[in-house]
Amino acid sequence: MTQRLVADAMVERLNAWGVRRLFGYSGDGINTFIGALRRSPGGPEFVQARHEENAAFMAVAHSKYGVGQFGGGHAPVAPAEAGAGGPAPAGTAGREGRDSQGIGVVVATQGPGAVHLLNGLYDAKLDSTPVVAIVGQQNSTVIGSQYQQEIDLLSLFKDVAAQFCQQVSTPEQVPMVLDRAFRTALATSSPCVVIVPHDVQKQPAAELEGAHGTIATAPLWSTPRTVPDGADLDAAARLLDAGERVMLLVGQGARWAREEVHRMALLLGAGIATSLLGKPYVDESLPHAAGVMGHLGTPASAMLLNSCDTLLIVGSNDPWTEFYPKPGTARAVQIDLSGKQVGNRYPVEVALVGDAAATLRELAARLDPAGAERRRPWMDTVGRAVADWRSLCRERALTPAEPVNPERVVHELTPRLPHDAQLALDVGSCVYWYARQLLLPPTVPVQFCSTLASMGCGVPYGLAAKLREPGRPAVVLAGDGxxxxxxxxxxxxxAARWRDWADPRFVVCVFNNGDLAEVTWEMRETEGDPRYGPTQDLPEFPYARYAELLGMRGIEVTDPERLGAAWEEAFAADTPVVIDVRTDPAVPLLAPFPDGARKLESMRAGLEQEGPAGRHALELLQRYAEQEERLFGGA
Incomplete structure (x- = not known):
């Protein structure tokens, strides 16, 4: 009979925590653990990525798409909201009955493998997402000798895994350290790291008998239910009842409170704006739902934030502070599960620390039921702004471009997106078009790298979603960068895995414009500088033909009239599909007015320095500015 090793005990503990899938890459520092995975009849399954950074992104996305189990994070382009789950996350509101089966786990070897994990683990930290990393290390006998691939891993991970980072020195530590890593990750919504030297993995597993100096622990965790104090709820109700122009700013903390948010808005006669992370948790078809706030948000949301006199923040920690009401112009109440977050972005008067759904129910019972009727004129104003914005969305999507307007790509997706789809975004200008053009069905989860805003996350995120639920179609929106x-x-x-999926549909739409477009527009906006080709040009690559080389389907689109048919063909396919759309990099990333109006001069200055090459973008910028001015006014 094969001796039971520390590595076997590690695998057993992962199974005890309900881990069904690991993401990673093998290497000598973790090979004993890999051998134990092979011997384990009950898994977990090992998913080999092409790079440890991508494996880490997959683990983070696995946690984020698992919000139905424990309330993990959601994600924007920097700067972004740091929201997530667990009993004390940033910008959230929690839910009972969560467990650990959705937590993402990533595995890597020592040295370069460990270093490659950092980007993904920082994604988890900044988006407050629970993840556990298991990292190999050189033999403990050579640590400190500058041995091959020896890195001080405790120092490497001390910031990203500030809540818990431990190196296992003896077999007796293994269950305790793994248990604490999982509990801490779930309780603090953060990444935790367990480092296990190679020689420790190979030692015989310990049988704990309660002796002095050893600790027997249990693989258990549960979420508390948090409701604010009654006096705070009474104070919040008085403040909200006194308002005339009330709005809700909804973040990812409202993921379990969609109906309560809707009822609260109706009871208060309030408009609703969301953070980028909160977009999936509000029904945007509602006539008073003004869309996303911030630089990549909508002018309707900007109107709300500039005109309201009362603000109720629900589970949001969005840092776009220049888009909040000017301090002193609006009184504010904030609901958040984390006491650290209340008052973090705006000078609120009343803090309600608790689960969003439960808190909103308690608050609703204290409000004046006649408030909505009194605020009907305000709701009419909000409704007109929302209708104007939706009209502008269509107008912009149909604005001619060279050759395809990227806004139209997403506009055409809206009526064709399957209601059981899962959506993943890469970071870049495609996030703007998602925020402004996609009307999400309430059943479609959306995830991407948020506060860290790291490019390259799109396909890894989509893979994690698909592996979690292979019976649902997955869609990735990504730039060519x-x-x-x-x-x-x-x-x-x-290509290696799709034939095992119950539903083979995995659709990657590439916004192929040959440009790092978001950075190009940032250079014009924030620096007044022209586009600089050596840093912004991207080499040609045949995305659709590459998909066909891998045995999948490729679709090339250069005619905007073909977009609808391309989406329909992709969703009808029996293989994964890559849609390569030639989009126009000159379509401006213009912030909603009035903030956008203040940035026009700098953007024009940059474009004018580009001479004839910038003329097309300058014309589009002028057209977009005139559209916004016509409907929403200037600075």
């Missing part, structure tokens, strides 16, 4: 950074490599992983 993100695809060239990591998406092309991970299409190899898609």
């Amino acid at each position: 993100g695809m060239q950074m990591s998406g092309i490599a991970e299409l190899v992983t898609v």
